Amino acid sequence: MIKLETTQFRKRDGSLSSVRLTLGSGDNKMSMTQYINSSKGGVTFRNNGMTTRLNNKGQSISTGFKTGNKMTYFGSNGVSDRIAPF
Numbered sequence: 001m002i003k004l005e006t007t008q009f010r011k012r013d014g015s016l017s018s019v020r021l022t023l024g025s026g027d028n029k030m031s032m033t034q035y036i037n038s039s040k041g042g043v044t045f046r047n048n049g050m051t052t053r054l055n056n057k058g059q060s061i062s063t064g065f066k067t068g069n070k071m072t073y074f075g076s077n078g079v080s081d082r083i084a085p086f
Helices: none
Strands: 003-010 016-025 028-035 041-047 050-055 060-067 070-075 078-080
Touching: 050 070
Parallel strands: none
Antiparallel strands: 003 016, 016 028, 028 041, 041 050, 050 060, 060 070, 070 078
16 A cells, blocks of 8 residues: 655754655655745655655655665765755
């Protein structure tokens, strides 16, 4: 079954910081993130041990592969164990 989830992130003062919409389940998901009053945001695709993140201009900013029990990412911040932020 495909799930649709919406997650709201708030600042310490309670105002809305960003919204994430996730479609999918298990290891197969697509998440769209938009920051409020900002040009930041984009889409993250996750499936079967691979993750790709695109910014809101459609540019790839990070790609990750599962190696053993951890993810290794290649992108705008070089090689890392963390995905590049939007």
